[in-house]
Amino acid sequence: MKAWIQDRYCSADELELRDVDRPAPGADQVLVRVHAASVNAKDWHLMHGDPKLMRMSMGLRGPKAKIRGNDFAGRIEAVGSAVKGLHVGDEVFGETDGTFAEYACARAGAVARKPAGVTFEQAAAIPVAGCTALMGLRDVARVRSGQKILINGASGGVGTFAVQLAKVYGLDVTAVCRTRNVDMVRSLGADHVVDYSQEDFTRSEHPYDVVLDLVGNKSLSEFRRVLTPTGTLVLSGGGTYNGGTFFGPMSLFFQGRAVSRFIQHRVLELPAVVTTEYLTALGELAESGKVVPAIDRTYPFAETREAIRYLEVEHARAKVVITV
Known part of the structure; x- marks a missing residue:
């Protein structure tokens, strides 16, 4: 699969699109074919290793997690042996490391079914x-x-x-x-x-x-x-x-x-915690129209660097979404 990789703390310009092995889900995980992902300030901070105090846990010289991105929406391709209630083919959204890629593995506890009335782009804007x-x-x-x-x-x-x-x-x-x-x-x-x-x-x-x-x-x-x-x-x-x-x-x-x-x-x-319960509640509000994910711009997967740069330099309003 293709994924945006960083080997050291860097700017968006230094991210590289590479071919890497498709991940395999653990017992409590699902493998998702990513249809959309969104960019968060968190991605920018992880990319730069900022603030520097956080490098104690993220990695001193470069990030331990090489693929950026956390939010996603997509379709389940495989489920772990301990996962209940989620099945291959389900349309879902949630949070995990490494979503600026064609596939990502996520804990079932940070995934929820995508409501039918919510697009993949809207769903990807919700999690974090x-x-x-x-x-x-x-x-x-x-x-x-x-x-x-x-x-x-x-x-x-x-x-x-x-x-x-x-x-x-x-x-x-x-x-x-x-x-x-x-x-x-x-x-x-x-x-x-x-x-x-x-x-x-x-x-x-x-x-x-x-x-x-x-x-x-x-x-x-x-x-x-x-x-x-x-x-x-x-x-x-x-x-x-x-x-x-x-x-x-x-x-x-x-x-x-x-x-x-x-x-x-x-x-x-205020910590950033994503759970199935939170996602389900937000999905219901989005489908009812009481909460509408506000999207500033949408970028194709090949322009992920530009999407991150826009968030960083232009101080994007609302959410920036990447379609995979």
Whole structure:
């Protein structure tokens, strides 16, 4: 099969399309013929080995996982001996390492059936971004109808899902984004939109019950300034952080851990976890039209480098999808 490979930490220009062996599924895995994959900020960070602290687990000189990509949608070609409920021929979507390839193996616990009313491209846009947004609102912040939420980075992959999910949960949504994305974010259902080039949201006189940060571009004290006395701040690690430091936006995590026991505000971290339960819930919302995966651009498989470069240089709004 063909796959996009990196041997060392590098730019998108240095990825190489090579012929490699087709993977074989383990007992708890399925082998999927990839029809579409999407690009995440996570792919960019892994490609560059950034922040440098993460190289302790990713690999010191180069990534242990050589094929980039995490999100996918496709059709099952083989199932492991311990897999139940999934069968050859099923159309599925989910998350695993190495999806910028013609085939990928994924744990059955990170795969769900693709709803018939959702395209492969739409399904591929959901896993990492959609699950992160769902987990952040429902399970980490534990939002309640009627609350006021501010989403910093509302036009990105996670942000576009977060805006829509917040409306599903009955929240009053303030979305922060750049000028060119104001109309798009408003079209997703945001009640109020702040153009960060014109206004500093940390100077707002209207406090929020929840602040979901997807950028990491403000200090902990600035975020806390716009919270109600018992409000919740959810930190994601900074999806649009430009790289170049040892800790990167993870420094906010460390600060939050240090002060959380001494303040009334809840300061929480948002991991990116993809499960069948999350995927199924998001798939149902997508098929019903309550949540629509927002796709900025679609690229053919041969132009994967260009897709990653677009995300990195142009700060793509919503999701960038690759068709395989």
